[in-house]
Amino acid sequence: MASDHLSLTLAALADPTRRAMLARLAQGEATVTELAAPFALSLPTVSKHLKVLQHAGLVTQGRKAQWRPCRLAAAPLREVAAWMEDYRQFWDESFDRLDDYLHDLQSQGKEQPQ
Template sequence: MSTDQLSLALSALAHPARRSILANLMSGDRTVTELAEPFDMTGPAVTKHLKALERAGLIERSRDAQRRPCRLRVQPLQEIHELLQPYKRFWDESFQRLDALLADEATRDDE
């Protein structure tokens, strides 16, 4: 994923409605109407969110007669996951050190 594409994907994921749309697509393809149902927003607003997700490469839209199904694209999410893995390891190790410190303090308090 290019840096520009990564920036677009991370920017798209920053909006809660877009994250909700992606979560909805995890269970399969959905039409724009189906994706709009949970939201209290206009059709054009939902379309704007879908365009941002599509530009970021997180979804793809196709045409099936009158339907415009949307599909989740997993690859960009996998690349973001790989980008964040070192940070996860950092936080896991930090929490393990904190747990050890707190356990040591609790042991000292019991003495």
């Protein structure tokens, strides 16, 4: 069943249609119909995709008359980033001591070096 939230998020992101919907929402709110427009998919199908995204917390839906404007809620991506961080050394070529240093700098309240 894989119902931990990270799994939910990754599963939601694993579908290209859903990623495209997120890309659209990154540019601002959109109604379900607007979101559906670029796809050759029925509205119920789009609605279902939306539900998956909402369930993962990646989208929130408001209410404006009969429209349900959707908004990106990217917080779950933090979870993904946190998970990936453990593997950083395996994929980030520039992961080295300076990298650590920069990350320390970063987290300790940024003043500009140099």
